[in-house]
Amino acid sequence: MPKADRGTALAHQAEPGTPAERAEASWQYAPAPESRDVVSIKPEYGLFIAGEFRPAANGRTFGTINPATEEPLAQVAEAGQQDVDAAVAAAREAYEQVWRPMPGSERAKYLYRIARQLQERAREFAVLESLDNGKPIRETRDVDIPLTAAHFFYYAGWADKLEYAGFGPDPRPLGVAGQVIPWNFPLLMAAWKLAPALAAGNTCVLKPAETTPLTALLLAEVCQQAGLPPGVVNIITGAGDTGAALVSHPGVNKIAFTGSTEVGKEIARAVAGTGKKLTLELGGKAANIVFDDAPIEQAVEGIVNGIFFNQGHVCCAGSRLLVQESVADTVIERLHRRLTTLRLGDPLDKNTDIGAINSSQQLAKIGELARAGEAEGAHRWSPPCQLPDKGFWFPPTVFTGVSQSHRIAREEIFGPVLSVLTFRTPDEAVTKANNTPYGLSAGIWTDKGSRILWLTRQLRAGVVWANTYNRFDPASPFGGYQESGYGREGGRHGLAAYLDA
C-alpha cells in the first residue's frame, strides 16, 4: 500500500461549524514520510552474550514484524535455558573481573560514550523503533530516543558519585541484574534498566519484549562499538519462557521488571525466599481530573496527550477522565472536536499522531474490553476514521456514561480508549481517583494552586502531573503505589534499586 494513502486524516466528516472550522476540516496534509533508508535491518539477529552475537544454543528463532503492515522485519534468536545460563555466567565474570573493580569514573565514561552514540545515531534508532513498534516517528524522534540518551547521560554522572547519593559512605552494587522490559517504549525502557544498574556497578542481562527486540539489539551494537567490556551488558531475546528462566536463575542477584501487574505478581512469587532484590513497575489506571476552573483547551490537549500518546500503550496513561459535572458537556464536546483532527496512519509519516497497535494479541485485548464497555452500558464514540486494511489498528475511542463498576473503569486497557466519569466535589474526585488497586499516576487540571497542592497529597499515586501530563525526565523518579509496583526509576531514588541500600 503506498504510504501516501495511509495518512488518513480523521477530519473529513466533521460537523458543520463556523467557516473557519469548515476550512480547518477540509485541510489536507501531504504525505511526509521519514526515510526508511537510514536503517538496515539484518535478516537474522543473534543473542548478545559476552560481547558477541550468537545464535540460540538450540537454534530456535522467532519473527518480529512491523505491526503497521504485518511485514516481517527479521528473525531473532529465542534464548533457552542454556543461553540464559551463558548470559548470566558472562555477566558474573564481567562483574567479578572487570566492572566491580573498575573505578566509578571509568564506568561513567563508558556510559557517556553510549549516550553520545545514541545521540549520533538517533534518527536510525527512531526509524527502527517506529518500524518494530508501530509508534509514530514524531514520538520516537522527539521523545523515546532523546530521553534514552538523556537517561544514560544522567546516570553516567552518578557512577563516580555514589558515596554522595545518601545511601551511606560506601554503597555497594548487588551483582548481576536480570531485567525484563515491555514493548511500549522498547529502547527507553532498556535505558531505564541498564543506565542506573551499570552506573551503580552491576552487570546486566536484559530481556526485551518479544514483539520489539530490534532497538535493544542495535543498542548491543552500540555497546560493542563503545568498547564496553564483554559481559557487562548481555541482551537475550525471547518470550515469557526466556524471561521466567532469567527471573528464576540462581546466579542473578537483582530482578527489575516493567510490565503487567499480573506478571509482576508471578515474578514476586518466583523470587520469594531467594533474597533477590526486586523492583516492579506495573500497570495503572490513572485518573485525569478536570475541574470547572481549568483552562479547558489546555485540559483537552492534556486529556488527548494523556490517553492517546503512544496509542495508549502507556502504563501511566490517563485512562480515566474525571470531569467536574458542570463542565462535562463542554469538555466532551471539545474533546470530540479535537479527536476529529488527529491523524491515524503510517507511523513513519511525520504528521501521524496515532500509530499502530503493537500486536494482534494487544488489539484483541483492547477490542474485548471495548466490547465489554458497550455491553455494560457505556456510550462508545470514535471520530470518523478509516483504518488501514493491513496491520493492527484501533481508532481513538471515548466512552461516556461510565460508572466505577464498569470493567473499562477498573481494568488497564493499554490502548487508545478513554473512560469518562464525572464528579461534583473535590472530595468525590479524590475518592473516585483513588478507587483502584493501582497507583501509578494521576493528572489534575485546575487554575487554583491550593487545590493542586491539596489534591497531590490526597492522591495515592507515584507521579502526579498538575496542568500537564505524560512528562518524563531522567532526573524525575517514576514508579507506583500499591499494585502498580515498588521501587523508583529515575533520579537519585532510582539508584537505590541497584545498591545494597
Place this chain on the structure above:
Amino acid sequence: MAWLPTSMPEAPARLDVRKTYKLFIGGAFPRSESGRSYPVQGAAGTLLAYAAQGSRKDARDAVVAARKAFAGWSGATAYNRGQILYRVAEMLEGRAAQFAAEVAAAEGGRGARARAEVAAAIDRWVWYAGWSDKVAQVAGAANPVAGPYFNFSVPEPTGVVAIIAPATSSLLGLVSVVAPAIVTGNTVVVIASENRPLPAISLAEVLATSDLPAGVVNVLTGRTAELAPILAGHMDVNAIDLTGAGADREALERLAASNVKRVMHGNEDWAANPGTKRLMSFLEIKTVWHPAGT
C-alpha cells in the same frame, strides 16, 4: 501452674490484683472474639499469665482499624506525630520499673539487663520522634528536569503495614520495628512475639495514653503461624515486615505477592544504632510536576 497454691497458705494481708492481657485493636482492649487464650511462660518456666489467642477475625478487625486510622494519622502534621512519639517515650519512662520487671520475667537474665533494654526502648522512641519532620528533607528532592517545570519528590507513608515482631526481644525489638513504621504516617498491625507477648500488651497501654489516635497501632497476640498468613494475604495491607517470621518467610512472601505488598526482611542487633533502613522501608516516593510559566 505456679500461681495455684499446692497447700492452703495463709491469706495475705492484701491480695494483689492481676492483669488480664487482651488484644489492642482500634484503641480498645478486647478479648479475642474467638474466646481463646494461651498460657505464657516466663524464662524460668513459670506461668506468667494467659494471653489472648487472636483469630482470623481479630486480625481482620485490626486491619480495618488500621485502615480507618490511616487518613487521619498520615494527614497529621509531622510535628504532631513527633510530639506524640515523644510522649510515648515520656509515658514509658514513668513506667520503666514495670517494664523492666516484665522484660526480665519474659526474657530471663538479671534485672540490670532488662533495665538497659527498657532504657534503650525509651531512647529509640526519642530517636524516631525526632525523625518525623526530617525524613521528608532527607528522602525528598527537587528534581532539575530539562524543561519549564517545577518538579519535586516527597516521601509518603505506604499505608497499612503488618509487622511480625521479633520473637526474642519482647520490648526493644518490638519498639524498634513499630516506631519507624508509624513515625512517617503508616498505621500498623503488629503480631507480638508468640512466647513473650506480655510487654507488647503493656506497651499498648502506654500507646493508649500517649494521644496516639486509635487504630494507629494494633497489637495481636496469639499463634504467629496462624495470624501471619492472614495478614500476608490480606488485600488491604500494603506492606509486611517479616522480621519475626522465622521459617515461614518464603510462604508469607509468596502470599504477599497477591496485592504487590512491599516486603521487608530484618534481623538486626536491636542494641545497635538503627540507622534509617526501617524508616525508609515503608515510604512511597511521590513526584509532582507543575509547569512554570507566566
